[in-house]
Amino acid sequence: MAKILVVDDSSTVRDEVANFLKTNGLDVATAVDGKDGLSKVKADPGIKLVISDVNMPNMDGLTMVEKIRGELGNASVHVIMLTTESSPSMKERGKAAGIKGWIVKPFKGDAVLESFRKLAA
């Protein structure tokens, strides 16, 4: 089964999203920031979807996605941002990096599941 990586520096959000996905029968891993997320995507080819925050210490979510694309040349990993940010310039940067979805917090499970189903279809 494809694995989902949840990347967020907030353990509150990380736990909430991961628990929600697990209760919906999905295989989930977590990372505490962009740097951690990047290393986990590199190490685990089973990760097919990344749900990531934008504002994080060490490495932000958009930089992480750009590195996933640039360093790995990996277009098979879909990325959805789950963030408080909604500025057009950030969304444009995300789209340029191949981000597939942008969900504004607070976390609503239905939105993530809907995105996941559309991407899996």
Add this chain to the structure above:
Amino acid sequence: MTDRLVSKVLVLDNHPEHQDAIKRFCDEHGLVPLKVRKNRLMSVLRSNIDLGAIMYADDYGASAEENAEIALRIHTVRPELPIILRRETVATLDDVNESLRRVFCAAYTASDMSSLSKVIDEYIFSLVYPNALVRGISEITESVLASQFKNLTTRWDTPYIVRDRVIFGEVFSLIPLESAWCRGYMMLQTEEQPILESLDAYSPREGGASFRAVNNLLGEVTNLIWGAFKNRYVGDAANASSSQIQVPLIINHKHRYISFGTENPQLCFLYTLTDENTGNTIRLYQRFIFNLSWSPEDFKEIVNLSWSSRASSNCSNPLLKDD
């Protein structure tokens, strides 16, 4: 909720003849008068009561000496609070002993309160806060609190202006707010134990919740409010002020005191989250301190939709289009 901001003032004036006039003045000028017994004055001042100013009568003490002594002690304990002196005949401080004069910011008489009105505007309501901003902050925060404390009911008091700098509770967060029209901080302050009890009741973990769980929760609440504030009032970061000016923030643990390097009054909101099953309550103080820049004439809302409706609209189409 009314759009009018209020401010709490400590009225140290026992003159029966003037009490009605002072109360009427407070009602008309958005002031909430608080009284305290003389023997409890210092302990109250050392606690957090979110004051805007102190109205002090020149016959509050039993003698002129005691009056001066009390005023000096108040100023020593809470130097950030403006003390406004009520005098019997003249509305000036010119003939007040020089060592005592620095303690008071202004004087007024009960027979002419027009001068007091100017003092209140100068020392308490000196910054203009747009109604749309005040209302929007309450809406945003209520939605965020509802999302993070799903089993609790959120209520909030009329927003008010404070001058005091005493820290409430045991844990607080700070996050910068940067835009073309404001630069400063949002601060959230709360107590640890009620949040621990709520976490243990509704998100139980082996061994019980720890202070780190409280920190994480407060951090996420702060982050969500900050994000919604940016989305609603700031827009693209590129349009925000590029000024790099900063001032040090001073936190004195011993006196539970925080300074942002300015005497500007702060915009304060108090939210009370109640567990209707147990009666357990969490108090959350939210303060906005625009200490680096404040230009309300340039304030604007980016989107007119309410925060909650935008949040739900994001759920209907979360995928980005490829156009």
